[in-house]
Amino acid sequence: FDPLSTAHTMSSPPIWFITGCSSGFGTSLALLALRSGHKVIATSRNPSKTPVLVSEVQSLGGVWHTLDVCAPEPELAKAVEKATNVWGRIDILVNAAGYALLGAFETFSDAEARAQMATNFFGPLTLTRLILPSMRVRHSGTVVQISSATGLEAKPSRSLYSASKFALEAFSEALYHEVKPLGIRVLLVEPGWFGTNFSRALARPEAALPREYEGTVVKQVLDATVALGGVGASAPNDVEKGCRAVFDAVMGRGLGEGLEETIRLPLGKDCVARIRVKIEEHRHMLDVTEKLWSSTDAD
Template sequence: MSGKVWFITGVSSGFGRVLAEEVAKRGDKVIGTVRQHRQLEEFNAISPGNTFAYIMDVTNAEGVKATVDAAVKHLGRIDVLVNNAGFGFLGAVEEATVKEFREVMETNFFGALQVTHAVLPYLRRQGSGHIVQMSSVAGFRSTQGFGVYNASKFALEGMSEALAQEVAPLGIKVSIIEPGPFRTNFAGSSIKNAQQEMPEYEETARVFKNTILGYAGQQEGDPVKAAQVLLQVVDSGNPPLRLPLGQTAFDAVRKKLQQVEQNLSDWESIATKTAFKD
């Protein structure tokens, strides 16, 4: 199925860039947002007549609305929104300052929320559309040293799960995508670190940090294959609400589900005895 108009945030590199390229290859139109003027011409040249770059900062609400309005004026509609812009953050919860927490949340959660708010009125008027939230397996399962990033993606997933129920009667679909490790620049230029490092977390948060940074460029996942899966999700008549990407992500989700089930079994007989006797 072709002829769709996609709005993808963060297309200068990584998943956003690869997805935009795959979308354009099949003849769909792509509005892609970038942060720097030098990236405009480069993105427009990917597939002239199919790829259109706009400068946009997802943390700037007025700029987001103006960009979405301009995109719709230009191409007439938006069929698929992909909230992809974001960055990773490494550090123990105690090491990260509230300011650092807020900066991550501002982009990864509030940024996606602002773009969603700007696009939804158009999707509602059309009576159709698909919102794809690029989360992470880290949005379903937390890991030592990744708590700040976990918090931002858990928030995105919680909001999106409710949103999916709210917009389903309006003809709008929502999918939460949870990639595991893929060979993008996520573990390189797209990740930040807590400024403070505490020796108390050498055996926990620091171990995870070193693992993440150590396999940069060696991750098992192929971004092109991931993009092709996303195309199938969007083309599906019955897309999933939540979809892990890659075997590592599937294994991590299953492991958490097993842990949750074990907790329920261990404590159900005690924790359910909370009702009034009358």
């Protein structure tokens, strides 16, 4: 992998294509890139709901397109073509659209499960597949997947959300190794709890929680989530600082200098704490199962 082939070394400003720009990391990354002199095609499902934000992006020289990441592939292909035609290419794809479905697993319907996977996994998968050929031809480009700490450590009440992020992690990790020789970078961003309005994008299943779950960790997590609401001030991490970290890692500057070959970017001390717990769990699992896993050698 040659970091000199990535978009940030081009003489012309890098061109970003970002989904989920109506809130959270999508919003902040779009504005940061524009204020840094870059070009941005921002997207969201319903731009009419954020007219002030759309106007701000446009006033900074960006453009805003309507994009539903759950749309059929032919529609997404047209959206990618339209975005590419704005400035002739896409250097950096950021898949930031997403939401979390919370509840006891048995209360989720099949339709709810498929909708969760469509937004958080199949949407990014399709957009990445559609944009890769142009990056491959240029031997240049970066794909940024906004994952989650929950994509590393699954939590009760987040079974489907975790599944969607675990899928995104696995797909992106494999893709990283596939396209690295082609001069294309894949970066998984794993935020902990940030002060965004992502909590407004939390969804509950239509089915009621069975009474047997009263007093369990599932009910405790759901109650705590409702109590927190959309108050970002309670979060231990700042979204603007998080987006600066992502921006620097993508551009290979500031604190992100020298990280061109890094596949994962955990964000927040809370995320790192969860990763360390997961590492210890795996170490313990290997220790206690050693007699079993070491007994399978062929004679």
